[in-house]
Amino acid sequence: MTDLSFDGRAFINGERIAARDGQTFDCISPVDGRLLTAVARCGEADIDAAVAAARAAFEDRRWSGMAPAQRKRVMIKFAEQLIAHADELALTETLDMGKPVKYARSVDVNSAANCIRWYGEAVDKVYDEIAPTPSTALALITREPVGVVGVIVPWNYPMIMAAWKIAPALAAGNSVVLKPSEKSPLTALRLAELALAAGIPPGVFNVVPGYGAEAGSPLALHMDVDCIAFTGSTRVGKQIHVMAGQSNLKRAWTELGGKSPNIVFADCPDLDKAVEAAVGSIFFNQGESCNAPSRLFVEASIKDAFLEKALKLVPQYQPGNPLEKSTVMGAIVDRTQLDTVLRYIESGRQEGAKLLAGGEAVEPVKGGLYVQPTIFDGVTNTMTIAREEIFGPVLSVLSFTDAADVVKQANSNIYGLQAAVWTRDINKAHGVARALRAGTVHVNQYDEDDITVPFGGFKQSGVGRDKSLHAFDKYTETKTTWIRIDSPL
Ligand code: NAD
Numbered sequence: 001m002t003d004l005s006f007d008g009r010a011f012i013n014g015e016r017i018a019a020r021d022g023q024t025f026d027c028i029s030p031v032d033g034r035l036l037t038a039v040a041r042c043g044e045a046d047i048d049a050a051v052a053a054a055r056a057a058f059e060d061r062r063w064s065g066m067a068p069a070q071r072k073r074v075m076i077k078f079a080e081q082l083i084a085h086a087d088e089l090a091l092t093e094t095l096d097m098g099k100p101v102k103y104a105r106s107v108d109v110n111s112a113a114n115c116i117r118w119y120g121e122a123v124d125k126v127y128d129e130i131a132p133t134p135s136t137a138l139a140l141i142t143r144e145p146v147g148v149v150g151v152i153v154p155w156n157y158p159m160i161m162a163a164w165k166i167a168p169a170l171a172a173g174n175s176v177v178l179k180p181s182e183k184s185p186l187t188a189l190r191l192a193e194l195a196l197a198a199g200i201p202p203g204v205f206n207v208v209p210g211y212g213a214e215a216g217s218p219l220a221l222h223m224d225v226d227c228i229a230f231t232g233s234t235r236v237g238k239q240i241h242v243m244a245g246q247s248n249l250k251r252a253w254t255e256l257g258g259k260s261p262n263i264v265f266a267d268c269p270d271l272d273k274a275v276e277a278a279v280g281s282i283f284f285n286q287g288e289s290c291n292a293p294s295r296l297f298v299e300a301s302i303k304d305a306f307l308e309k310a311l312k313l314v315p316q317y318q319p320g321n322p323l324e325k326s327t328v329m330g331a332i333v334d335r336t337q338l339d340t341v342l343r344y345i346e347s348g349r350q351e352g353a354k355l356l357a358g359g360e361a362v363e364p365v366k367g368g369l370y371v372q373p374t375i376f377d378g379v380t381n382t383m384t385i386a387r388e389e390i391f392g393p394v395l396s397v398l399s400f401t402d403a404a405d406v407v408k409q410a411n412s413n414i415y416g417l418q419a420a421v422w423t424r425d426i427n428k429a430h431g432v433a434r435a436l437r438a439g440t441v442h443v444n445q446y447d448e449d450d451i452t453v454p455f456g457g458f459k460q461s462g463v464g465r466d467k468s469l470h471a472f473d474k475y476t477e478t479k480t481t482w483i484r485i486d487s488p489l
Pocket of ligand 1: 152
């Protein structure tokens with residue numbers, strides 16, 4: 001483990017390269033505070049170089065001009081590269097952002113590889129259209145790659161968030177410039193090397209690590225980027241749309257924050273399952289999931305029974321060393337995020353919520369950043385911890401009296417990413433699911449997930465959808481070609 005070394009240089013035009021001005025920043029592990037490596041602190045000049053490489057690759061059609069069956073084979077090889085390097089990628093992800101290595105391996109690597117493979121397989125299976133026009137003409141409706149796609153991702157699922165964007169973008173024939181989060185840049189850089197090894201030509205997939213204002217903004221503002229695909233906070237997402245409008249009106253797609261309501265009715269078909277899902281999902285990935293069910297609404301008549309069961313599960317989520325296989329909750333990504341989580345916990349206390357579990361920072365590994373799994377009861381919808389995204393292992397428990405009351409409470413939030421409803425009454429399940437303003441609604445479970453379904457939000461949870469064939473809409477232009485037919489018949 002100690003002989004693991006990382007290369008933090010950017011990846012432009014098929015080569016590892018330092019930032020033009022030689023600047024770097026330190027990549028520190030939240031697991032134990034160790035320095036992992038110095039990472040290229042890319043700025044405008046590096047973004048320009050990466051975009052120029054991506055543009056050149058797009059113009060000479062070295063990738064988009066490849067036969068679809070061949071592009072498919074290369075994408076599938078790319079996915080296989082991830083699996084071949086799964087242990088290394090999982091360990092890197094864990095050291096870089098703190099998640100338990102067992103999940104980095106079983107969830108992050110597998111899911112990123114599956115995503116790349118799935119879009120690869122789609123390349124030669126998606127057909128274009130012919131419009132039902134009069135016989136005097138033929139109207140073709142075809143899809144073309146948009147060109148150069150800028151991708152900006154967060155740190156919570158670094159490989160998966162990158163894969164959800166680069167896979168459909170590359171499969172559609174685009175060139176990509178990816179800016180990973182400054183908090184977790186290492187696996188993205190390895191993905192670019194693995195893509196090259198799989199046969200994705202130089203210049204087609206570039207990675208430029210750096211800070212948001214220094215590397216992200218120049219990418220979002222770039223006049224030669226045709227599309228910007230962003231995942232991150234709603235605050236920065238709004239700026240991305242402004243930057244797209246301020247520059248060349250590039251297509252802007254944003255996957256943003258969430259404060260997902262999880263609604264448990266008294267006629268829930270399996271209370272134990274509902275408790276396990278509520279607790280397991282909020283504490284998974286240290287609560288650093290955009291779709292974490294962070295607002296738990298329990299019908300008043302079963303709330304005490306529900307919470308008694310929930311509290312029994314909390315000890316198994318105590319944070320531990322993420323490098324140990326038994327650990328289910330790891331480290332918080334950095335000091336800033338840890339402080340944010342602790343500030344929200346303090347605000348819960350101050351605003352009168354009842355702390356049932358956790359609430360403190362702990363240090364199961366010396367020098368690391370960890371916080372206890374935390375549950376607040378007696379939360380009302382006006383409290384800060386019910387309104388704002390915490391992005392940490394903090395569950396806010398609220399109660400309700402009937403379906404109309406809970407739908408109103410659940411929808412009174414700026415976000416609309418996910419929601420869940422637990423009931424054995426099919427009419428109630430359907431009615432509530434329809435009334436909830438969210439991109440995904442779960443019924444009697446929370447964990448189902450598949451690359452075949454769209455993922456994204458209503459309201460301020462963003463614009464556009466990742467995953468599924470719908471994602472191709474973001475990375476392709478639709479073209480109509482009219483062909484006159486002077487038929488002799
Ligand atoms: P963030 O918005 O702070 O940063 C996201 C990315 O944007 C990073 O790469 C960052 O460097 C970059 N960035 C920051 N300022 C920028 C600027 N001015 N111009 C261009 N780029 C800039 O978010 P974060 O803290 O990294 O991630 C957490 C957020 O991501 C949460 O709100 C979470 O809900 C959201 N998220 C959403 C989804 C989804 O699919 N909806 C998935 C994962 C995470």
